[in-house]
Every structure is written in C-alpha cells, then in structure tokens.
Amino acid sequence: MDLNFSPEENAFRAEIRSWLAEHLNGEFAHIRGLGGTGEQLEGFEERIKWEQFLGQSGWAAIGWPKAFGGRGASLMEQVIFAEEYARAGAPGRLTHIGLELAAPTIMAFGSDEQKARFLPKIRDAEELWCQGFSEPGAGSDLSNIRTKARREGDEWVIEGQKIWTSHAQHSDWCFLLCRTEEGSRNHKGLSFLLVPMDQPGIDVRPIKQLTGDAEFNEVFFDGARTKADLVVGGEGNGWKVAMATLTFERGVSTLAQQANFRNELDEIIALAKANDTAKDPIIRQRLAEAEMGLRVQRYNALRTLTNAESGTFSREGYIAKIFWASWHRELGKLAMDIMGPEAELISQDHDYKMKRLQNLFLFSRSDTIYAGTNQVQRNIIAERALMMPKEPRGA
Amino acid sequence: MDLNFSPEENAFRAEIRSWLAEHLNGEFAHIRGLGGTGEQLEGFEERIKWEQFLGQSGWAAIGWPKAFGGRGASLMEQVIFAEEYARAGAPGRLTHIGLELAAPTIMAFGSDEQKARFLPKIRDAEELWCQGFSEPGAGSDLSNIRTKARREGDEWVIEGQKIWTSHAQHSDWCFLLCRTEEGSRNHKGLSFLLVPMDQPGIDVRPIKQLTGDAEFNEVFFDGARTKADLVVGGEGNGWKVAMATLTFERGVSTLAQQANFRNELDEIIALAKANDTAKDPIIRQRLAEAEMGLRVQRYNALRTLTNAESGTFSREGYIAKIFWASWHRELGKLAMDIMGPEAELISQDHDYKMKRLQNLFLFSRSDTIYAGTNQVQRNIIAERALMMPKEPRGA
C-alpha cells in the first residue's frame, strides 16, 4: 500500500490538467459544468463537438489498448484523468455508453470486422450508442427478457420493447439483449445484437420523469432489422456477453462519478456557508458525514481498482453500488434541508424546471432503483459474497 | 374523542394517589423505585410484603371482576391506577405474571374449581407464577413445542425443557404449554397445564445475562407431575388458550410499562441537565425525539384501550410492540451517550454490577427480541394487518 503518486503519474496529471485548462478556458469555456445529475442532455450539440475534439486530440479513450486506438493508459492514469476531468468542470460525457459499455464488450467478444467497423467511431464521438437491456415488467430481473429476434435471410427481425433507455433519441446504435431461440427461458437462448437506430421499425418515446424532463425512453421494436453478422459473442451467448457488459459498467467510471459527486458536495458546502446553515451543529454533522462517506467511496474504489489490477480477490466491489446510491440519495435530501424553505422554489423562468440541487434531490431517488435496487444489491451481497441461501423464485 | 377525565375518574385518581403516598412515605418508603429495568429481583422479600399488603387493601387486582375478588374497575380507572402507581415510584410488580397472564386465562378458560383454588392466592401475592412457553431452539416459533406430558393414572407426567422463564426460582406455580398428544405437530395436540414448581422432577437453572445478573431461567422437567384436572381449557386446546394468554399480556399493563419508561426518561433528562449535555443541540434533538416517542406510545395505547372497550376494529394494536421495543432500545443508547465517558464505569462497589442506566442500555437489547423479535413483528404486521403473503415455512 502506497498513497504516493509516481513522478510519471504526476507528470501525466500535469499534462492533462493543463490541456483541459487551456481548452475549457478557451473555445469550450461555455460548456463547463453542463450535463450534471438530471441534466444529461443540456447543451447537447456543443458537448458532442467537445467529445469529438477529445477524440481527435487522443483524450477520448485513454484506457483502450493502443491496438484499438487508445493510449493503453494504466489504471492509475485513468483515475487521474477522471479526477482532473471532473475537477476542470468538463461536461458530462455523452459517449460513455459507447466508450465504457459497447466498446469493451466488442473488444472482448466481437469479431474483427465488428471491431474495425465500430470502435473508431465510438472513440471519435461520431456514433452514439444506447443500451437495450431493461424491459417493462422485468425490472431488476434481467433474465426475464421477452424481446425477440428471428432470422430472415441475412437479417435479424426484432419485435419487442425496451425501457429506461438513455440517449435513445440521439443514438446511432443500440446493443440489444433479446431472445433468439423460440420458447427458451431465463438465461438461455438470448443473443447480444447490434442494431442501427435510424430505421422505420424503431419507435423511441421519451419517458417524462418526476423532474419534468425526459432523460429515458421507451424503445419499441416492430419489425426492426439488423444484419445477421451483428451478433456479438455468438448466437445464444447473449447472457454471458451482457453480464460482462454490466461488469464493465463499474471500474474507472466510478472514479469519474465520484469526481462529479465531489463537485456536487462542494456546491452544497458553499451554499451552507453562504446561507449560514454551516453554523448549525446538526447540519455540520450531516455535512461531515457526507464528506466522510464520499472519501470512503473513493478509498473503496481505489481498493477495488488496484485489487482488480493485481488479480486479488476481495469483497469490496460488492458494496460500491449500494453505498454510493444510498449516499447520493442522502446527499440530495441534505441539499434540500440546507436550502431550507428556498428548496420549494424551482426556476422561476420556466414552466417547470428544477434548479441543480433540486434535480439532485429528485433524480437521486432513481439511484437506489436502477442497475439493481438496494434490495437486490443486498440479496447479491448476502448470496454471492456471504454465501447465504438464495431467494426462491416463484412459479 | 375527549381527553378530559370525568369527576368520578378524578376522584378515583385522588384516592389512589393519597393512598399510595401515605404508604410509600410510611412503612414501605424503603422499597420505592425498586425493580426497574434489569433489576427485577431487587428487594424481593420486602416487595412481596408490599404486594400482599396491596392485596389485603383491595388494590392488587382492581381490573378483575368483583366476582373474582377484584374491584371491577373501568378501563380508565385501571389506566389511572397504573399511572399513579408508577408516578408514586411504587416498586415493579412481582405478581404480574399471575395477575395479568395466569389469572385472566383461568378466568376465561378454567374450571370453577381452578378459579376458586388459584385466583385468591394470585391476588393476595400468596402464590407466584411463572410462564412455561418458550423452549430452546424454538425462539419466536412457539408452535414448535417439544415438552411432553403423558397421563399416568390421575396425573400428568412431564418431560422437557423450558427457557427464558422469569421468576421460576421464586414461583409456586407454572402454566405450561406442552404436547399431550404423541406425534402431533405444530399447533395441534398441545395442552395448557398448571404445574406446581416445588417438586423433585423440576430443576431450575438461572441463565446469566450480559448484565452479569440472572433474571431468566432454564427449567428442566424430568418426570415432573401435576394433577390430571389441572389442564386449562381442555386437553388438546393448549394453542388456543396460550394465544389468548399472550393477548392478555398487552392491554393495561402497557400503560404501567409506559409509566416506568416515563420515570426512566425523566432520570435521563435530569442527568443531561446535570452534566450540561442538555445544552448540546444534537442531544436536545434526541431527547425531544425520545419524549415525542413516549407521548405517541401513550396516545397509541389509549387509542388501543378505548377502541377495544368500544369494540372498534383498528390496526394500532399491531404496532405497539415494535414501537416501544425500538424506542426503549434507542433510549438505552441515548442514556449512554449522555453519560459520556462515565458510561463505561459500572458500580465500583461490586464485582460486576451495572448502574441503573447501564442496565437499561444492556437489558433493552432484549426488548426487540423477546415476545416476537422485531423481524417477527414486521411479518405479523405485513401478513395480518396488511394481508401480504406469508413467509413459506421450511420442510
């Protein structure tokens, strides 16, 4: 164990910090801070340009192997990048579903043709991706997939419905978990398809949320088509591939997420100082607790990352989701309590639009629900880490 | 709804208050405040004398019908008695298992001979009782009774073991739930027997608790005997009778319990004022919350009692146990936090003896366990009050 950064790591930090400072004070100054919690689509066009610029400058996918057009950056360099990116107030990434989910999956399971076709455009923000896993009625029970694809000639023809699909309205491609074997059940007979979004068989309908905005969508597949060879990992292996995709979701992006949490907490602390609630002993306790929780998350993520890199088995990875989700939800409540009566007043310039911390409050309610509710997370910890008996499935 | 007491009720309150004041400042002054949480057996002999005096003076069993030697007091008179009894610092009752569990059960299900034989001696504190329900390994699952009784001539012969039996070492009689039908399972084949404790077939072994004291016992039955006619409610009806006994456990005694909680909280408040922690904003919040919780318990109990009296069906009775148990456990923790570092120092005059508030802290841990753990209470609420599905039993 050693908390010190190496001279090379410090040099890397200095490089990315100065690069970000240059461009985010320069031509991209107007997009700083965009894309926070519940503000996913803010300044969309400008942010796409920024991400394309990142790609052209070689900063889009630093963790990818050089063979795929990345920098082959070490884990610690990725950590440093994520921290500096957030510290600089650079905008939330619109490409992360492609970069962090689609790409690693294609690298691990895709054909050479798939890699050549998709990876460069993901890196350079020329094609955006969305994820087609969740279905209405399936919730946390991902194996209960009903969307079907059948072969017709050299194409798959898809029927079904996905839900909670972020960015679907802006995406060029969707990676889709669907049932390709008629009559199969649970984990079997599923395949992982890559499907172009711009076609008549696909209908995207935004889901309006409690904030008044719509960041998720329902996606209806009614005779949608994709080429036969756009199955990743082989027909019938969809479950295995999708599970791998979900594991990619964790990892370095956790650090980026925490860096965003850092910005949120700093904003709340600044507010508490400004409105004098920071002098209230009870608010002080809660702010200190929030700060402690954020630090512990960071240490836990560092532990997960360095253990993973060294191949050490340990259990801390199991706790990340429930810990951050519960912490973040609590942070939203704390923000409202610090705002006091002001918390009730939303933007007076729009019909119904939340301020940033109100978005945090409302939107963080979904954190303990999506990607496995807190209840499901506790089951996973008990059953997989503590080896306690599984919940029986119903009939 | 009306919070005002009637003139008759006020007169009753004045009468009992002055009677208690007279005797607890007089010949029984030395036993005031004895028998608090975790101090069940403190001053045992003197307290028995006090209870006998209560019986002789007609104050032992005011809620019993006059036919059985009580006063036939109204519910509200019983409430007033319980409140005044605690307010006067009168000692914890040693007779409550007989008075509040054995006696109502015998009144409801017993034969005339049983009533004549047992009720007067219960009232006058001439015979003490203990409860033989729990068994090792059964815990909250009361239907899993293994203690057996078989008929031999005009006697029952009993084999088995009971646990968590308060007062067993001082009791003259035990009411025992046991299996009288060979091979029966669960709720069936059980009987409710009355068994004399002073006999060679019964061995009482104290269970030392985390406080260092022993207030509970294991009771071993090895060929213990009782007369054939000392079965209450008929052979094989034990489950029904025992369930009724458990419902008697609630009711007016809740008010007595709350009056004791009142005394405990007052002691904690006095301590907080004395050691200045009452000026700490966080402690103030916790004390206010404790006070609020205690008041709500009282209102809830009053609601339960008056609803029961008027035959109104409502759900508030379901919440009493989990509410008071969780509240009391929290109160113990609060007491320790208010004591500060002093909380670690027990009586310096004994080998290992807790001070009052330390006893409260340690002993209140059992509150969320006995008579249905908090987990079981939540099941009961969900299944019986909210009609949600039952937990499946194992094989």
Place this chain on the structure above:
Amino acid sequence: MNFTFSEEQNLIRETARGFLEEISPSTAVRQWMESDKGYDDGIWQQLAEDMGWAALAIPEDYDGLGLGYVELAIIMEECGYRLTGSPLFATICQAAQALIHGGTEAQKQAHLPAIAAGQTTATLAFGNGGSFGLDDITLSYREEGDGFMLNGTAGQVIDGASADLIITVARKEGSADESGVRLFVLPRETTGLSATTLKTMDQTRRLTRLEFANVTVGSDTSLEGGWDCFLKTCRIASIMLAAEQLGVSRWCLDAAVTYAMDRMQFGRAIGSFQAIKHKCADMMVRVESGISGLYYAACVIDADTDELAEASPIAKATLCSDAMKNAAECLQIHGGIGITWEADVHLYFKRARAGESQLGAPAWHREQMALAMDL
C-alpha cells in the same frame, strides 16, 4: 377520557372519503396543478357549501357548525390522502384561526360568517414559509396617524394571490421582543400590496410572494391578539398540516402495498419478499403511530390547554418526517415506475417534501419541544 372516534366523526370521515374519491381522482389533481389558483372554484363551492367544510370548525355564533378540531383534522387528513386542491388550509386552518383566537368582535362578525359560507377565502402572511419564531417574521409596521403602515416581503404565502383576505403578521419597527408583534386583517386588494405567484416543486398548492410597500391600514384592521395569537394560529396550523401529511403517509402505504401485491419479479409478487413486506410494515407503524399522535393533538386544541406547545411540535415533527419517509419508501417500492411523471407517487413525494419544511422543519419543531421540556 375517550380516544375513540364518535359515530358522528366516523360518518364525517366516510362521507369525506366517498366524496373526495369521486371529485378528486389524480386526473383532477393534475388539472388543478396546471391551473392558476391550484384549485377549482366549482369544487371549492361544493366543499364549502354542500359539504359544509368551511363552516365545520367556525363557532356557531359566526354562522359556523361549531364542530371541533378532531373533525377538522379528519377532513384535512382525507384531503391530504387525495391531494385535493382547495383554499381550506390557508382559509380555515390559518386565517380563520387567527381571527377566532385574536380577532376583535367586529372583525369576527365581519369575516367569519363569509368564511364559513365559503364566500371569502383568506390566508396568513408572516415570513418565509418556514418556521414561526419571532425572527422569522419578515414584515414590519409603524404607527402612522390613526392607523399603521406595513412594509416588507412575505415569501411562500399559501394561496396569497387568490385569497380575498390576508392576515398579516408584522413586527413594530425597532421592537426587539414579542410585545411588538401585531396582526392585521386586510383585503388582498389593497394599495401597495402586490402578489407574485411562485413556481414550486410541489404543484398541488400555490405559493405566493407578497410585497408590502408602504401599505397604509386603519386601526380597525389590527387584531386584538398579538404574539400569543400568532403562535396559537401557527401551532394549530402545524397540526392541520400534519393531518394532511398523515393522509399523504397513508396513501403511500396503501399504494405501496397495492403495487407490491401486483408487481411480479423473479416469478413472484414483490410483496411476497420479506424486504418489501418489512418496508410496508414500517410504513404502517408510521401511519398508525401518526394517527395516535395527530388526533391526540387535535383533542388538545379542543381542550384548549397549554399542552398545545407540546402536542403541536410532536405532531408536526413526527408526522411530517414520517410522511417523507413513507413517500420515499413508496417510490422505492415502485421501482422505475416510481420516478415517472405518469405514476402518482411523485405528487405525494413532492407534497411530503413541501410539508416537511413548511411551518418549520422537523429539527426546528424538535427544538421547540426541547424548549417546552425546559431543556
């Protein structure tokens, strides 16, 4: 002493429940949310005139029904359960209380009968919508000739733009203690008094910023009662807000149980999972303990004793924070559906949030309790 609802009280609840179920489905609530006033005038006339709810707790001397606060709490609880938009809270639970407990005989005669008849709506303006300590009063007055001149801004006044009458609470300029507090009753349409409707997270109740710029009123607008009247009014209003929140809490429990029994996951109704059952059980504990705490507090108002200083913070702190917890659990149990606009959960979640801080957050009320306990 009796802690059971009388037959008449049960009848009032049953009637209210049936009526509100009919006129206040969530489709109607969503329409009122989009409207200017936050409620429908026709429905309000029905509530006030046909149902008699405006008159319920007004003394008979002023053409009211002279019923008690338990009855009023029942109505408020049921309105909370349906999120029914109406001027009941501001008019009856705030403004009318100030008049009843501090108005001059002339003021009572002038306003209470019209309020009881549902012809006049009213509200209370004193501060920023939160707690009601002396320093929370943001308006000031000075004596000016035979009358008074009012200045300042009151934020988050409920129904402040639609109410016919405003009860204004103000401190005398330069005064440092409670003796400088005065209440005034004045028409909403008064020179120098302007209202701005605020956009709020909870859309089921309309909040307003009222600005008083050299508002001149006559001496007959000043109420007899000062600080004590203000405190009593806010304590009663806190209990009635808690009653609404109990309705919110109870709806969240009912909705959570219904959804949990309906929703299948892993081949089972999620309501068969112990984690969900236990959440629902805890929600019921909050509802039932809330009923006990609330109706005790309502009885205390009826009994008119000093215990109000304790019963009010108990009800406000516990019921409002419990409503927030129940709304949060209800949303959690609903899963992804719970965060959609379409599902009704968010309406209750936002109302619970608003009610938690309106008239003082739980921590403030706990501190009031601590003061009442002489800590």
Place this chain on the structure above:
Amino acid sequence: MNFTFSEEQNLIRETARGFLEEISPSTAVRQWMESDKGYDDGIWQQLAEDMGWAALAIPEDYDGLGLGYVELAIIMEECGYRLTGSPLFATICQAAQALIHGGTEAQKQAHLPAIAAGQTTATLAFGNGGSFGLDDITLSYREEGDGFMLNGTAGQVIDGASADLIITVARKEGSADESGVRLFVLPRETTGLSATTLKTMDQTRRLTRLEFANVTVGSDTSLEGGWDCFLKTCRIASIMLAAEQLGVSRWCLDAAVTYAMDRMQFGRAIGSFQAIKHKCADMMVRVESGISGLYYAACVIDADTDELAEASPIAKATLCSDAMKNAAECLQIHGGIGITWEADVHLYFKRARAGESQLGAPAWHREQMALAMDL
C-alpha cells in the same frame, strides 16, 4: 499509488490470524477479563518477542522493525477480532507514538528499545478517556525549580495501573491556549502518583484513575513536542482504535452469518429469511467500507501529511459507530442467546460500546471533520 496489501502485509495478517486463533480463544479472553491486569504476561511476551509486534512500528534506529502503520493496523484489527488482551494499544499505539513524534533523542534512546523488546509497557494519561480537545486535558503543571510539579486526576487511563511508564499530558496552570501544553514521561512508580483500577462495563481492557498529587519531575522528563505531538498521538491512536473496532465489526459479521445459517426457525435456517440476509449484507457493507477507510487512514499516517486531521476522524467516527451497529445487529440476530453471558456476542457488544466513546464519540469526531472542512 497502490491500494493493495503487499505480500509481506498479507503474510503478517495470515500469521497473526493463525497465532491469535490459537492463543486467544474466547475461553482465554474470559480468563484475562477476570485477571488484574486484563492480560497474561506470558502471552504478552509471546506477542512482543516471538511475534515482534511491540517492535513492528518502532523505527530501526531504536531497535524496532521499522515497519509502517498499515502493518500495525493489521495487527490491531486482528487483535480486535479476537479481543486479545495485551498492552499493545496503550504501549505502542499511544505512549510510543508520543515518544516517536515528540520525545527528545535521549528519551527515545532510553525508552523505545525497551518498548520494542516488550520489556517496558507504557500508556498515555491526559483526561477523562474521551475526546482530546484542549479543554479535555485535566492535568496541570507548574514550573518548580529546575523541573515541574504535576497535579490533577486523569480518568480511564488504559492499563494505567500496570504500565511501567506514563506519558502525562498537562496544561500549564493559568495557561489558556495550546502553547501551555506539555508532555512528560515518568515511571508509574513515582512519588505522589497513585492508580485506582476501575470497574468497567467492557472487561476486556483495564481502565485506571491516576491521581497526581504534587508529583515532582525533572526537566529531562518533558518531551520536546507539545500540543502538536499530543494531537498527532491521539489521532494515530484513534486510527488504531478504529482498527480494533474493524476487527470487532468483522467478527460480528462472521458470527452473525454463521449463527444465521445454523439456527432453524419455522423449519428454515434463519439465514434464509431476507430480513436476516439484508441485515448481514448491511453488516458487510460496514466492514468493507471500514477496511477501505481504515487502511487509507493508516497509509496517511505513513505518508505523514496534514491529511491526518481528516483521515483520523473519518476512521474513528465511521468505524467506531459501524462497529456498534454491527455488534447490535449481531446480538439481534442471535436472539435470546445473544443476551446471555455464555454467548460471546456481549463481549464484542461491550467492546464496541467502549470503543465508540473512547478517544471521542462519533459526534465529536464529525465536528472535528467539520472544522477540518473549514465549515
């Protein structure tokens, strides 16, 4: 930066674990509880000499092994897991820290080698066993000829009756700020210094009241470091106390899971009920997040940066309050058995309770964190 235990660190843990499992079963712990000192001299010699734990974190210049605080934290965690009685905490985590970070060269030479060899035990006496703010220092000194005279009472000094050396923290009579704080090292056997062993709820660690009545010491007993040394010592000790509490937390998790899988109720292992599973899951969340927070803090001591002012309250507040929660849940899961003397749960429950308030309760450490955050 690397957040993985090195092979050597893993080896130290494995060795400690195996050794403690053998010498520190609960039967042994219960014997030590009944003893005067709270530990066994023979076992202590084994820990100190054979295992080298006394020397572990002592610099090599003073005959120590010169390993770091991560290694020390590993040992303390494992000792906490077994409730092993020993002078390690008072001697190494308190007294030796004061000498290392504030002793004169002569004092280091005089005491550290003997401490590293396990020949000298020591402790820290400053206040009442709780928090370590300036006002918590209960002892005072005044300059007296060439030396100092000490007066006052220090409560709850760990191993205060058995330690060979006492590091005393005192404030100059009449001094109002940190500059008046001095530390002294003196033998336990000093004229005017008397010790009373206290009876405590947690019996696994011996606490003492030390009374200083005109204790006269020479100028060579005064350490170089003053307030800063005291603060650093207590912050390091807080982290090591948190390490012990992590061991307690982890034992409670393991014991709860084991019991839950074994205990049958309603025909099933109680560990198959979701309510119990979820309690255990929450316990594991506390343990794993605790490991992360603790070893980060241990690394911060090694890195010797200002971040100690934050890492220490984080570790102390979160791990100590989490240990209390885990102990409480472990007891709850054990049911009736959990409240018996015979079951080991209460030993951990009481240690968790003691550790929560020793060196400052969680609320105090959160306030320290708030100060460090410049709130």
